[in-house]
Amino acid sequence: EVQLVESGGGLVQPGRSMKLSCAASGFTFNNYDMAWVCQAPKKGLEWVATISYDGSSTYYRDSVKGRFTISRDNAKSTLYLQMDSLRSEDTATYYCARRSGSRWDYWGQGVMVTVSS
């Protein structure tokens, strides 16, 4: 059974950093591109970043370029999102998702990040 389990969220002050993790199991992790998608409270879904199966290519939405870094450790079957210079507008639930073809076929349960002083 495919499982994606996010961790590392919580309350953080504006301007500080936070690192999210997503532990994958039930599939061959290094065969798949992975992504982070966020959802602000009571709002819709927004793509954040994507990383290729081998980590060689990364893509970001404009609003997080230069502040967020997506990475992966295929030996540990774990995806990461390093978030620096956090802003109040980054407050959201962050989901990791597996990319199959051009769609996201499995999603984690999400982890909440609250940026507030």
Place this chain on the structure above:
Amino acid sequence: DTVLTQSPALAVSPGERVTISCRASESVSTLMHWYQQKPGQQPKLLIYLASHLESGVPARFSGSGSGTDFTLTIDPVEADDTATYYCQQSWNDPTFGAGTKLELK
């Protein structure tokens, strides 16, 4: 960015047929996917590449369209289908529609 426009909400009775529309600001070919999200849960993939039913999803769900106009159809609607439905394009940097909240009468 490619903007996806969805109607905000729909209310239907169980057993009826409902269509949820999604219009793209530019052509995305058939690179359109549909997700269902229930309150407090993660999104679930229903339809990929405009018309392909994801494994394990009931055949009551179907999708159609290409270019700029896409439709998700549920027929017949069941009580468990109460949720918000999102379209998402993968033609370029991924974007989602704002979601259509489906309520049952």
